[in-house]
Amino acid sequence: MQLRLTNTLNGRIEDFHPIKPGKVSIYCCGVTVYDLCHLGHARSYIVWDVLRRYLTWIGYEVTFVQNFTDIDDKILKKAKEEGSTMQIVSERNIQEFHKDMDSLGIIKPDRMPKATKCLDPIRNLIKELQSKGVAYSIDGDVYFSVMKHTNYGKLSGRDLSQQQQNADGRIKESEEAKKQHPFDFALWKSAKPEEPSFPSPWGQGRPGWHIECSAMVKEELGETIDIHLGGADLIFPHHENEIAQSESLTGKQLANFWLHNGMVNVGGQKMSKSLNNFTTIRALLNQGISPMTLRLFVLQAHYRKPLDFTHEALNAASKGWEGLNKALSLNINHGEELGWTNDYLKTNNNLNSKIDLAEEDKMFRLAMNDDLNTSGGLSVIFELARPLRTLANRLEHGEANQLSEGEKRVFYQKWVSLIELAKVLGFKPEKIINSKPQQVNEESILQAIEDRKKAKSNKDYSKADSIREDLRRLGIELIDKSGGITEWIKK
Template sequence: MLVIHNTLNRTKEPFTTIEEAKVKMYCCGITTYDYCHLGHARTCIIWDTVRNYLQWIGYEVKYVQNFTDIDDKILNRATKEKTTMKKVSDTFINAYFEDMERLHVEKADAYPRVTHIVEDIQNLIKELEKNGYAYTSEGDVYFNIQSFKEYGKLSGRKLEDLKTGASGRVSLEDVQSGKKRDSADFALWKKAKSTETSWDSPWGKGRPGWHIECSAMIKKELGETIDLHVGGSDLVFPHHENEIAQSEAVTGKELSRYWSHNGMVKVDGEKMSKSLGNFITIRELLDRFEPMAIRLFVLQTHYRKPLDFSNKSLVAATSSWQTLSDGLLFGHQYGEKLGFKNNSSVELLPDLTQRFQKAVDDDFNFAGGLVVLFEIAKSLRKESNLLIHTGNTTSSPKLLEEQWYTLKHLAGILRLETDQNIADTSLSRKLTDEEINELIEKRKIAKNAKRYAESDLIRDHLKKHNIVLLDMSDGSTTWHSN
């Protein structure tokens, strides 16, 4: 049985859904003013894997992740670059999808943008105002935090201990000018300055506050109560706390049955920040390390624990990925020789599959599941070495194929996958010179990165096309066809 740690109750609980075998899941996404960083990579990889795992154990999942495309940081960048807020957002949303694709993060079922649901946000604010939970002040609208008696139930904070500006998006000027009744009240609608992008509203021209956006998007995309709300632990307070207050004040129902939060990312033991000069974008990381090594690095640490990045840790993850990659390529390299069927009649090994599921069912312990994957990969690598040096294996071809098939299946749940385009390319047509040279270049890159199983796979694939490679002393490779 799947149990997950529920931030709301601070304990592990059996996972049960509102509707049998269906999960409504929402993840707080990025603010679209810059390239995504390592922290974003962790959040997106973790919850993408959770979604995939839930589907594997039999749930139908509707997964929604938002884009915050209204924010001071976006407006400031647009002003600095003499462009529009939309152009800035579109640029970094496109970059987000490019980065996520390289990390094998599958797209969510919906990506609502704040600018697309301003009317829904306004309607939610009107309801809050009508029911006495919100008040207007000089063109702004604030949530009256004293009106929601359960405020603090997610974070455990008490009203008297709250500090103004905890979200980083609330100005001290609002309190000092007397615009807010209480220092902990937060903005639902902000009066626009003359130079800002704005929308007409019953309170004058303005734009939504940060917290109300997610409440409106969840209500529109998933309904009044969802099964699982996720995001980084930095969002527990005030963002998720404020979401609960806004949503539950209107509906009278719980916003989410379960709340799960991933830990923060550190760089060499320090909090990642631009001011410390240790801010790392996903793109910078992908220029230095393989995408699957990065994904593996993230999954090797339990999602609720802090993740400490260093060059040394990524080098170790790269080595670990090589082990898994060797195992995943085993059937492509030796399957024909061993007589693998390579079809759907091959069965998963139940003992390995059950061990994997038992580990992951304990609060999405993907690190525990990886232990099973490495066990299989190391076994296959040992058999690979025996094949190379003796031409024989200690296990039967049937067992080896079942091990390989099980490894591929379980790794696929974690989206740890090799590029099988090379291995699976059809032999029914002749390769062009351009395709041959492209494969040779890929082989060279693989060899330089010491991904020898991959480079051997390319060589063997070319050999099947009657292309013979000659590695020259100067490091170049020439070829001729038989």
């Protein structure tokens, strides 16, 4: 029953063995904190939360590090639009990130370094790359020379001759002329007028995107780690460039396992603001979607496959969670009828079960060990929950007095096992909330528009964005016009 994971580095499912017996080091690429988290973030961080929970459950000591990118063009653009600062925008969205992750029941990482707090390691790493001859500086900018790294492309499988120019995506065309090769990417960017900058041997500026993670991995976990995580969209160029930087510096493999989750589609289309199908976690939860429904929806698909978000699929997940929650909540809703008092729990919690649940445990482990097959794990959990849901229905009809003490004991042991396995997937009992879209009238839309205006005047842009997203999910699109006028249309 060895844990096996698909390693993006070679495309194969491999037995997982950590560098240090009994200990696992994990680095997860975090968010660029310029806005609220979206459904794609929810998918990624729910999946990696389950990986962490499962590794811990099977006996590993896990160190989980996840960064914040708090220096970026998108953050600067947002700050300029708001008339605020990079720090204000990033700190606000870091707090909003924690709110969303807490809502979804995601365990906080052990450490969450920020790029702005890792500048010395970043500068030192760049200097070392220069001294090794794989980086060069021009007019205050420093670039990594991809032609100097013989294994460039080993993660993504791309050949330099086949790659498109400006693959970085964060370097403007005006900067292309400076580079020795079109695919070279920025390690340090020279300061621009009226933008925040930091001192360096190359002049005032700020780090490139990719170098931040290389520096933070080395600083927090060392030269080689067990697992590096991220979305499939990060394979190229971000993770490819991380490998090039780190391995050029150390001569060692950056990570033994690279795991990537699939992307989220909405109604068969890629989620994008330009397509008006962009959905934030906050907007979904504000509509009354249960956090555990969202977790169930995500875990029903294999983490490596695309996930298609539709209201029909979400409603199906809501019904599924309602049934599972009924079983998980037996002690809350019917503990008194079952005689599951505190004394009973203390007395029976450590007793050997009168039923054999070894098969359920085995099937759950077999599924999860098969490349984190959460769909298979869910099947085991739902099967275990089936008789408990039936019991809950019986109790709702007043049949508690028909249960013998032996039956109560058996149900209790099933419930304990269910709670344990459900916890591995991050489920916890909660009140079921109707996930059907709310109906809105013109009066409520106008009130929402007014509330949004007040939020913007108070510079509470997070709330203003949330109101817009809430209306969008209800089929109402806001159109901001000059003079502070906001009109609305029904899509």
